[in-house]
Amino acid sequence: MMRLIVVSMVTALAIIFISQQMGGFNAYASESSPYDSGYSQGCDDAGISDPDDRYINQPEKGPAFHTEEFMSGYDNGFESCAQDSSNENCDSSYPDVCIASPPPDLNCDDVPYKNIKVQGNDPHGFDRDSDGIGCES
Numbered sequence: 001m002m003r004l005i006v007v008s009m010v011t012a013l014a015i016i017f018i019s020q021q022m023g024g025f026n027a028y029a030s031e032s033s034p035y036d037s038g039y040s041q042g043c044d045d046a047g048i049s050d051p052d053d054r055y056i057n058q059p060e061k062g063p064a065f066h067t068e069e070f071m072s073g074y075d076n077g078f079e080s081c082a083q084d085s086s087n088e089n090c091d092s093s094y095p096d097v098c099i100a101s102p103p104p105d106l107n108c109d110d111v112p113y114k115n116i117k118v119q120g121n122d123p124h125g126f127d128r129d130s131d132g133i134g135c136e137s
């Protein structure tokens with residue numbers, strides 16, 4: 001009987017401990033981490049064309065004033081958003097080059113590429129024989 005009570009108490013304590021751990025974890029996850037704030041700051045800066053206007057180049061806001069975690073987020077955010085904005089008019093059917101989606105409908109003569117990789121719906125019809133290579137030369 002005594003042993004059963006002890007086992008029950010240990011079990012109860014374990015459940016309390018685990019639920020506290022989970023609660024603590026959730027509370028932490030709901031706050032933005034230094035990495036996340038860095039990431040969103042980096043993403044914002046990627047959209048600002050004049051480096052002087054970027055957050056990171058403001059007085060007392062440079063890399064020396066941030067944690068390594070923030071800067072790691074900043075770098076990734078900047079890189080990711082810089083790529084997104086430069087690729088926003090590139091059709092995903094032509095992943096190796098940047099060709100805008102129609103309109104206008106382009107022909108191979110209109111683009112400076114040969115033997116381009118084609119995937120997906122090929123809106124320009126560069127790959128008529130559907131072998132994954134467009135504008136063969």
Ligand SMILES: [Ca+2]
Pocket residue numbers: 126127128129130131132133134135136
């Ligand atoms: Ca082809």
